[in-house]
Amino acid sequence: MTVISLQHVTKDYGHGRGIFDVSFNVEKGTVYGFLGPNGAGKTTAIRHIMGFSKPQQGIVTVNGLDSWTNASTIQEKLGYLPGEVALPENLSGEQFIQMMMDLRKVKDDTHCKKLIDFFELDASGKIKRMSLGMKRKLAIVTAFMHDPDVLVLDEPTSGLDPIMQQRFIDFVKEEKKRGKTILLSSHIFTEVDATCDEISIIKDGHLISSFNKQELLKMTEKVFNLTVQNAMHYTQLVQMIESNAAIHLLFKNEQTNELQVGCYPGDLPQLIKLLADFPISSFNEVPFSLEKHFMEFYDRRVGGELAWQ
Numbered sequence: 001m002t003v004i005s006l007q008h009v010t011k012d013y014g015h016g017r018g019i020f021d022v023s024f025n026v027e028k029g030t031v032y033g034f035l036g037p038n039g040a041g042k043t044t045a046i047r048h049i050m051g052f053s054k055p056q057q058g059i060v061t062v063n064g065l066d067s068w069t070n071a072s073t074i075q076e077k078l079g080y081l082p083g084e085v086a087l088p089e090n091l092s093g094e095q096f097i098q099m100m101m102d103l104r105k106v107k108d109d110t111h112c113k114k115l116i117d118f119f120e121l122d123a124s125g126k127i128k129r130m131s132l133g134m135k136r137k138l139a140i141v142t143a144f145m146h147d148p149d150v151l152v153l154d155e156p157t158s159g160l161d162p163i164m165q166q167r168f169i170d171f172v173k174e175e176k177k178r179g180k181t182i183l184l185s186s187h188i189f190t191e192v193d194a195t196c197d198e199i200s201i202i203k204d205g206h207l208i209s210s211f212n213k214q215e216l217l218k219m220t221e222k223v224f225n226l227t228v229q230n231a232m233h234y235t236q237l238v239q240m241i242e243s244n245a246a247i248h249l250l251f252k253n254e255q256t257n258e259l260q261v262g263c264y265p266g267d268l269p270q271l272i273k274l275l276a277d278f279p280i281s282s283f284n285e286v287p288f289s290l291e292k293h294f295m296e297f298y299d300r301r302v303g304g305e306l307a308w309q
């Protein structure tokens with residue numbers, strides 16, 4: 001079931017800025033990664049989903065409702081964490097939480113308390129005296145205190161330290177397990193890699209690639225580092241790999257008897273069979289990197305034109 005849908009959405013701010021003919025669907029229970037460099041159009045697309053902005057062309061719906069004409073219903077139901085949050089500086093964190101609970105008509109504070117503990121939020125002091133990270137945690141707690149079914153997160157980990165960034169990734173994974181539908185915008189590959197099922201890349205306002213993470217993994221070459229125990233077997237193994245079309249020799253070092261080999265997932269049994277006859281002293285997989293994959297993809301497609309940052 002489609003929860004969030006953008007169909008041919010255009011918002012042209014002039015001079016090539018904005019979003020152009022953007023289409024994608026976020027299905028129920030999935031985490032959708034919206035990945036792109038600064039200024040790519042992520043916030044613009046999200047503002048249309050939240051009903052803050054009216055598309056010049058195309059249609060945006062959430063749970064089948066047009067986002068622009070049903071903006072207040074959508075804003076009430078969704079959990080939205082904006083990229084930049086403006087908080088009332090003169091209130092204490094606790095006062096702000098209470099105010100948001102009243103506004104959202106949240107009667108039971110169990111979920112809110114869980115979030116406060118999970119993100120280690122100290123809400124006792126005045127907001128104006130809080131660090132940037134603490135303000136961000138306060139924004140997180142108030143955005144999700146009503147335990148929404150759909151979460152829209154715009155660059156959610158900006159301003160958080162590495163430990164809290166990891167905590168946020170754990171939070172997204174937990175929410176996914178609880179059946180939530182999540183749209184997460186980010187310019188950080190590792191964050192998207194760690195959490196998302198479906199990923200779209202946006203650049204200069206255009207969606208340039210959309211894919212399913214598991215499908216991508218099935219189609220991507222797996223890479224392994226290995227060391228052979230002695231020079232004689234090392235030479236023999238190199239020869240065998242070089243004469244095998246399914247296994248690719250990516251790197252070799254005859255001083256240390258180390259090799260790097262690659263093969264597609266379907267050819268793994270061949271690789272294992274081949275290695276079984278050799279004295280191998282170390283063997284490990286080089287983890288898949290979304291960033292590396294995409295840099296290579298663009299090197300091949302458009303001559304490395306993807307200036308990310």
Ligand SMILES: Nc1ncnc2c1ncn2[C@@H]1O[C@H](COP(=O)(O)OP(=O)(O)OP(=O)(O)O)[C@@H](O)[C@H]1O
Pocket residue numbers: 013017018036037038039040041042043044045083187
């Ligand atoms: N209201 C506006 N009027 C004019 N130009 C705008 C407006 N809002 C955004 N833009 C421009 O549209 C482009 C896309 O901006 P947007 O904020 O959507 O990017 P983003 O991918 O969210 O970037 P970031 O990661 O830096 O937040 C940018 O060039 C931005 O300057």
